[in-house]
Amino acid sequence: MNPAPDDITVTGIGLVTPGGTGAPATWEAVCAASSTARADPALAEAPVRMSCRVPDLPSGRGRLWRFDRSTRFLLTAAREALGSAGLDPAEWDPARVAVVVGTAAGGIDTLEAQHHKLLAAGPGALSPLTMTAFLPNMAAGHLALDLGVTGPSLQTSTACASGATAIVTACLLLRSGACDIAVAGGTDAMVTPLCAAAFAKMGALSRREHDPGRASRPFDRDRDGFVLGEGCGVLVLERGRHAAARGARPLARLAGHGSTSDAHHPTAPHPEGAGLRAATLNALDQAGAGPDDVDHVNAHGTSTPLNDRVEATAIRALYPRRPPAVTSAKGVLGHTMGAAGAIEAALTVLSITHRTVPPTANFHAPDDSTTGLDIVTGPGRTHPVRLALSHSLGFGGHNTVLAFTAT
Structure with missing residues (x-):
């Protein structure tokens, strides 16, 4: 059956999560139901000292060290998503590709680190990359640069719904005819002392530091809060007929x-x-x-x-x-x-x-x-x-x- 003109299909997925780098690693971790929560030395002075961190953050490709942690997640997950979709940026029309990225806090990890340097050693200690690392729009900007995309490049922020909002926005762009392909997702790296302290002050975090593996317990009657995590998810979205024309096999339909x-x-x-x-x-x-x-x-x-x-x-x-x-x-x-x-x-x-x-x-x-x-x-x-x-x-x-x- 031929796809309808306005069918929006998912043709690629990329994940960087506390369960591991890559969609297979994350899927395996989630299916195993084994918590990734651990005591976190970086939160030693925070009211709650556990988190779910991304293990073995990739750093070898290009110059990932220049970017905030959240952007490193994004660039890695996006490349996996494009690979699973069978897309090569060298072969597409860059003006017909959109990038939409959701974030709750932008480059907060960079902002906190540089603020500490400012207080400890003065303005001369700051990195010249501070602004381009922490501004909320820059994750989408860096991804567009990395992929050579010249179509729409947008950042969405609706707190913990940001990644889903980015996918909705990408769907609307595709249906409007503004692009043929959309690389959409969400990324955040909010496992920082400031964020941990602020969420703890609100009473939102679990206090089960004696048993991190069982701290996050969704819907359980003994739940007492969440464990702070980080990561990134990216979907490649295309109109059904565009995907069919290049021989792509859709994973699902939005x-x-x-x-x-x-x-x-x-x-x-x-x-x-x-x-x-x-x-x-x-x-x-x-x-x-x-x-x-x-x-x-x-x-x-x-x-x-x-x-x-x-x-x-x-x-x-x-x-x-x-x-x-x-x-x-x-x-x-x-x-x-x-x-x-x-x-x-x-x-x-x-x-x-x-x-x-x-x-x-x-x-x-x-x-x-x-x-x-x-x-x-x-x-x-x-x-x-x-x-x-x-x-x-x-x-x-x-x-x-x-x-x-x-x-």
Whole structure:
């Protein structure tokens, strides 16, 4: 069957996460349900001294040392995504390619490090690369430079929904005819003393430092907060006919998306999940589907008492007859902030291609809000995933839902 003119397909995936560099490593880690949380010496002075860090950060290609940690993640993940899509930047029309990158904090790792130098040794100690490393737009700018892209280059910021918002934006650019290919995703490296202290002050972080591996426990009745993580997810998106014309094999179709605002509170979600429910129904409407068609939900699932209760409430209300299989990757990867939406979108696509829903690490017992949800545990679940949703929620009341279908 020939793709419809406005079909948006996923043709490539790239991941750099605490589970490892590369989509296979991350998928294996998530399916194994083994937490990556560890004591973190860099947070020795922070109120909470554990995190989920990317191991063995690549540094050999080109001059990656020049960039903020978050940009290094992005350049590495984007190259993997292009390779899996069978795309070579030397062979495409650079004016017909877009780059869209989501981030919650830009180059915060660089900013903190350089501020410490300023206080300790004065202005002369600062790196001349400081501004180009930490400005929020520069991850997209550096990726466009790296790939030689001359089409639209944009950065999105909707807190922890940023990566998902970037994918929505890329979809809109493709449908508008502004590009033929979009390299879209999210990246953040917020495992820093300032970020750890600020989140701890809010009461958002788990305090289970005595047992880091079981600290992040999405939807579990004993959850007490998230573990700070970092990473990057990148998807290559193309219109279906463009992918077919070059002989690419789509991994999945981005069949719909929904974006809403709670207009409720700076950090707390709407208590009944009204914005998330509306975004879900919008995504399903675009996909030409209903709640009973959903096989799997990759939940935001932060492991905080409030988020998980609200998200569970919304899921229960949306699927009264046929509960979908629910999972959250944050029990393994921690909360990767602005990268989370893109990483979890990639995992949702992998669930479709592998016909497998990974387990939710550290989920042992439901509370009143999660009773009745089909939260996947144990070794994961193998079954066809024809329609799957990825949830992303962010401070400021941002809700983004992506709907993916099998091709």
